[in-house]
Amino acid sequence: MNYLKIMKALVYFSLLLFLSTKLLAQPISKSFEIRYFTDDPKSNGETDFKGETEWMDTDQRVRFLNDYADYGARYFDNSALDQEIVSNSEINNLISTLKPQPLTKVRKTIPLEAWKSYGYKPGEDSLKKKALESWIKHPGASVSAGILHLNNTKITRNIDSLHWRFVFKCSVKTEDNGLISLAFSNQKDTALLVQLRGTNLGSHTGNDRQKFQVAPKGWTEVKIEGDFTQHRFNLYANDKLLQYYVPMMDNKISAITALTIESPGKSQLDDVFIYNHNFAENISFPYVSNVVLDENFNEKPNVQGWQQINFNDEHWNTVHLPAVHGGKREKKEDLFLRKKIYVGEFDRATLSLETLDPGGEVW
Numbered sequence: 001m002n003y004l005k006i007m008k009a010l011v012y013f014s015l016l017l018f019l020s021t022k023l024l025a026q027p028i029s030k031s032f033e034i035r036y037f038t039d040d041p042k043s044n045g046e047t048d049f050k051g052e053t054e055w056m057d058t059d060q061r062v063r064f065l066n067d068y069a070d071y072g073a074r075y076f077d078n079s080a081l082d083q084e085i086v087s088n089s090e091i092n093n094l095i096s097t098l099k100p101q102p103l104t105k106v107r108k109t110i111p112l113e114a115w116k117s118y119g120y121k122p123g124e125d126s127l128k129k130k131a132l133e134s135w136i137k138h139p140g141a142s143v144s145a146g147i148l149h150l151n152n153t154k155i156t157r158n159i160d161s162l163h164w165r166f167v168f169k170c171s172v173k174t175e176d177n178g179l180i181s182l183a184f185s186n187q188k189d190t191a192l193l194v195q196l197r198g199t200n201l202g203s204h205t206g207n208d209r210q211k212f213q214v215a216p217k218g219w220t221e222v223k224i225e226g227d228f229t230q231h232r233f234n235l236y237a238n239d240k241l242l243q244y245y246v247p248m249m250d251n252k253i254s255a256i257t258a259l260t261i262e263s264p265g266k267s268q269l270d271d272v273f274i275y276n277h278n279f280a281e282n283i284s285f286p287y288v289s290n291v292v293l294d295e296n297f298n299e300k301p302n303v304q305g306w307q308q309i310n311f312n313d314e315h316w317n318t319v320h321l322p323a324v325h326g327g328k329r330e331k332k333e334d335l336f337l338r339k340k341i342y343v344g345e346f347d348r349a350t351l352s353l354e355t356l357d358p359g360g361e362v363w
Contacts, residue, residue, distance in 0.1 A: 032075050108346075112339055116316040119325055120303045128300035135297070140263075145268050146298040150180070150263035155313050158187075160292045163255035165277040168224040171270040172196050178265030182222070184256045191253040192233060196220060196267075201237050205246040212242045212345040219270070228254065259293070271296050275328070291328050306336055306362040313338050 031054035035235040042055035050061065073079050103109045136143055140153035157283040162184075172180050177198040184192040193204045201220065202211040214220050214237045235243040259290035261269065298315075305311050316338065343349060353362065 027271075032071065034071055036064055039292065040062040084115040110343065111343055112318060112341070113320055114339075115321060115323065116313045116336075116338040117323055117325070118303065118306075118313070118336045119330050120300070120318040121333045124300050124333075125302045128298075132294065132297065132299070135295070143297050146296060147268050148297050150267045150269060151263070152264060154260065156258055156260045156263045157293070158258055159256070159274065159278060160290075161255045161257050162226065162274070162276055162292070164279045164287070165228065165229055166226045166256075166292075167275040168226070169221065169271065169273040171219045171221050173219045173268045174198060174263075175266040175268075178263065178267050180250060180267040180269070181260070181262045183262070184226075185260065186255055186259050187258050189250050189253055191231075191248045191250055191256055192224065192226065193249060194222060194224065194235065197220070201235075201242070203235050203243060203246075204249045205243065206249065210243065212237065214238065221271075226256070269297075288329065291331075294329055303336055309340070311338070324335050 038055075040055050042053075044053070046053060048054045049056070056064065056226070069081060075079055076083065082267055095333075103111070119355050123179065128177045134157075135141055135148055137151055138155045140151040141155060142149045167186075168182075170175075170182070172182075174180055178199045180196060182192075190204075195202045196214075199214055199217075199224070200211050201214045202209055211233055221236075221237075221238050223234075225234040225236075227233065227245075230245075231248045231253075232245045233243075233248060234241065234245060259274070272293055272295045275289060275290075276292045277289050279285060279288050280288050301315060306313070314335075319337075323337065324332065351362070356362075
């Protein structure tokens with residue numbers, strides 16, 4: 001009898017072990033590690049890839065990264081290393097399946113969701129007013145509903161020197177199959193020229209001009225990634241890469257210092273953004289970045305009286321906590337959050353906030 005019990009227990013244990021092994025055998029994710037072994041005495045086990053204790057030279061680092069990319073492409077069966085691992089729709093679908101935190105049953109709990117949000121620093125309203133005036137002072141230029149409207153207009157803006165690497169973004173739209181040109185120059189000669197006519201986006205590369213079909217109607221988001229080390233650039237339309245590392249118009253130009261926007265007919269412009277990267281001879285910080293131009297053509301009203309219940313916050317954004325604010329584009333700005341709730345009659349109320357990081361005030 002005891003022998004049978006032992007055998008049944010062993011069979012039961014083996015079945016559990018088999019099932020758990022099968023479950024554990026299902027891969028959740030996979031990755032790999034690649035190491036470089038050397039007899040070089042400078043490689044002491046705490047070696048930086050690039051830094052104070054580095055021992056690889058540039059050629060060795062490039063070779064290592066190429067080997068890493070080649071192996072990764074084979075390992076993940078993705079020769080171009082451009083496969084999307086998880087899509088935004090998959091993430092949103094997963095989040096939608098999560099159950100909300102249960103509310104209390106004895107006392108009444110009001111979740112504080114959908115806050116009004118606004119970033120502001122002192123004096124920003126007057127600075128923004130002057131910035132908008134610098135755009136609309138040109139004949140045929142006007143601002144309405146946060147959009148710059150151009151009608152037979154030419155605007156040249158002097159900008160900080162772009163002489164290493166930079167990113168340019170904007171949204172453009174033409175009317176009646178019109179034309180809008182974006183030219184980047186050194187005040188005299190043009191390094192980059194991009195033009196949108198109707199549904200065709202064109203660029204000048206070296207001595208050639210290439211044209212691409214973009215969205216049939218509506219806005220086109222144009223993005224340029226420039227590299228003056230090789231006098232080349234990437235061109236995107238609506239996040240789609242159209243040209244990869246093609247030559248600029250003039251490889252003798254060493255820097256861009258002006259942006260010219262020209263519209264012989266009617267067109268619209270929004271969300272102009274230039275982000276500059278400058279090389280720095282510093283091991284810890286190989287380059288420094290700064291915002292050269294950031295214009296969304298919206299006014300920036302003052303926040304005076306923002307804590308009053310009847311304050312007009314229609315121009316504020318709506319966010320769901322946790323809300324993040326800060327970075328190069330929001331330098332020195334404070335984040336203001338407002339929420340109106342109707343609590344009804346009560347004897348005692350408690351406000352519960354998880355955190356204000358790094359600090360803040362509650363009104």
